[in-house]
Amino acid sequence: MRLSVLDLIPVRSGQTTSQALQASIALARTAEEAGYHRYWVAEHHNMPAVASTNPPVLIALLASATDRMRIGSGGVMLPNHAPLVVAEQFSLLESAFPGRIDLGIGRAPGSDPVTNWALRYGGGGTEGIAEEFPTHVANLIRMMSPEGVGLAVQGRTYELHATPNATGVPTIWLLGSSDYSARLAAEQGLPYVFAHHFSGEGTAEMLRLYRENFKPSELLDQPLTFLTVNASVAETAEQAARLALPQLVQMAGLRTGRPLSPQLTVDEAEVDDYLRLQAPLIDRMRQKWVIGDAEQAARKLLDLAAEFDVDEVMINPVAGAYQDTPVDQAPGREKTLRLLAEATSSRPAS
Numbered sequence: 001m002r003l004s005v006l007d008l009i010p011v012r013s014g015q016t017t018s019q020a021l022q023a024s025i026a027l028a029r030t031a032e033e034a035g036y037h038r039y040w041v042a043e044h045h046n047m048p049a050v051a052s053t054n055p056p057v058l059i060a061l062l063a064s065a066t067d068r069m070r071i072g073s074g075g076v077m078l079p080n081h082a083p084l085v086v087a088e089q090f091s092l093l094e095s096a097f098p099g100r101i102d103l104g105i106g107r108a109p110g111s112d113p114v115t116n117w118a119l120r121y122g123g124g125g126t127e128g129i130a131e132e133f134p135t136h137v138a139n140l141i142r143m144m145s146p147e148g149v150g151l152a153v154q155g156r157t158y159e160l161h162a163t164p165n166a167t168g169v170p171t172i173w174l175l176g177s178s179d180y181s182a183r184l185a186a187e188q189g190l191p192y193v194f195a196h197h198f199s200g201e202g203t204a205e206m207l208r209l210y211r212e213n214f215k216p217s218e219l220l221d222q223p224l225t226f227l228t229v230n231a232s233v234a235e236t237a238e239q240a241a242r243l244a245l246p247q248l249v250q251m252a253g254l255r256t257g258r259p260l261s262p263q264l265t266v267d268e269a270e271v272d273d274y275l276r277l278q279a280p281l282i283d284r285m286r287q288k289w290v291i292g293d294a295e296q297a298a299r300k301l302l303d304l305a306a307e308f309d310v311d312e313v314m315i316n317p318v319a320g321a322y323q324d325t326p327v328d329q330a331p332g333r334e335k336t337l338r339l340l341a342e343a344t345s346s347r348p349a350s
Contacts, residue, residue, distance in 0.1 A: 001305055001344055002312035004038040005031045005337065006074050006197065006228055009051040009058070012246070012263040012320070015327045020051045021061070023330040027317070028062045030334045032069040034341035037312065038102060039066070040074030045111035045119065049250060049263040056089040063097045072102025074193070074228075074314075075175040079109055080119045083136045087143035087162035090170045094144075095163060101170040104193065105140070107133050107181060134184055137174070141219070144169045172219065178202075182210040189217025196308075197228040197316045200288030207308060226312035227304060231290040232319040233297040233336040240291050243332045245269035246320035248285055252278040267323040289318070298343035315340060 007027060011020045028039050041058045044050045052058060055073035063071040076086055086103075094101045109116040142149035148161035174185040177195040185192035186209070194206040207225060214223040232244035246269040253274060254260075264272060275282065290297050290304075305313055319332030 001302065002037045002226075003035070003337075003341060003344065004040070004070075004226070004312060004314040005036050006040050006042070006314050006316040007052065008042050008044065008316070010247075010263045010330075011049055011051050013265055013268060015262065017051050019328040022328040023333075024051075025062065025065045026328075027330055027333055027337070028066055028069070028071075031337050032066045034338050035345075036069060036337065036341065038070035038072060038314070040072045040102065040104060040314065042074050043077045043080070043106070046115040048260050056086075056093060059093055059101065060096070063093070063100060068100075070100050070102055070171075071097070072170070072173075073104045075104030075106040075173070077106045077109055077111075078133065078136055078140070079107065080111075080116075083140040084143060084160060084162065087140050091144050091163035091166055094168050094170045095166070098168050102173060103170040104173040104175050105137060106175045108177070134188070137184070137188065137190075141169075141172055176206070179206060179209055182206045183213060186210050186213035186223075187215060189215050189220050191220060191224040193225060193228060193314070195228060197230045197314075200285075203227070203308060225310060226314055227308050227310045228314045228316060229290050229301065229304060230288075230316045230318045231297060231301070231336055231340065232317070232332070233290070233292065233294060233339045234319065234332070235293060235339075237292045237296060240293065240297070240319070242266050242270070243319035244286070244289065244291050245275070247318035248282045249274045249278075251285060252281050255281065263320065265323045265325075266320050269320065290315075294339040294343040297340055301340065301344060 007024055009020055009024045031039055041055050042052045043055050045053055055076050059071050090101060090103045139149055143160055143162045146166045148159050150157040150159055173191045173193055174181045175193050176182060177198055182192060192210045194203050196203045211223045232240045234240040234243055243266060245266055246264045249269045249272050250263055290300050301313055317333040317336040319336045321330060321332060
């Protein structure tokens with residue numbers, strides 16, 4: 001089974017963006033050493049606990065710090081950007097790191113309404129996104145191809161190329177948390193990823209929709225997908241459970257409208273009121289995550305892969321840090337990746 005990584009580049013209490021980036025660069029190198037296949041960063045805006053705001057910049061940084069692993073976006077929120085800009089960014093990345101770049105595309109704004117307004121130059125709104133999105137995706141794909149795309153302007157065809165003399169294109173994925181992207185990916189013959197790590201609900205139905213409606217394309221002749229999972233793994237199940245607390249508290253706060261803040265340390269999360277006030281919600285989330293020692297985590301991961309019929313799982317390493325953890329390191333996240341890679345490689349699927 002292939003293992004990959006999703007990194008939101010978390011920023012915790014007392015940590016600067018620079019220090020969070022250094023921790024993620026070290027995490028990417030750890031992932032490559034452990035044999036992980038791809039490493040994706042997200043696009044979120046105006047969130048104190050997330051430094052993953054600009055995927056193309058981060059991809060260039062991480063690809064430069066690694067040698068073999070595929071690096072990509074999970075994903076670029078296309079409504080925030082002109083398709084030509086995204087095409088140019090990722091065509092340049094593919095030219096700089098040939099054969100290593102993934103472009104995952106999402107339809108959500110990845111931000112609150114005020115930030116979304118600012119991203120759109122103070123206007124534009126989100127009306128019509130669903131109607132425009134398929135055309136924007138198709139144009140984006142063609143812009144990155146060596147042939148480019150022809151746009152009709154005042155009765156004439158104007159050719160657009162994301163970069164001159166392209167010799168390769170990134171692998172393009174559609175991402176989603178509803179049936180819209182599943183159906184669109186199937187219609188356009190694109191790889192598809194459902195955000196299982198975010199809610200854990202509806203995954204089987206979305207993958208069924210995608211697989212049953214898939215139409216082969218020039219880019220892909222059969223359905224291609226993988227599973228995304230939150231994971232905290234340590235030497236003991238008790239340690240893994242403690243390390244998962246900061247992310248559990250943060251996600252509970254995000255879903256209940258709690259004011260945003262940097263991610264808590266384990267020490268802070270253990271005394272946070274939300275552990276008691278949102279205990280039922282936190283328990284439901286905990287059941288859907290992979291939390292435990294290496295043997296327990298590997299067993300659950302392989303069972304999930306079998307349940308959803310995938311041969312690749314993308315790990316969001318959610319293990320937090322203690323108050324005295326060096327601010328430019330994320331040892332809990334690194335250990336999660338190492339232990340999972342070792343345990344799954346030595347254990348057959350059940």
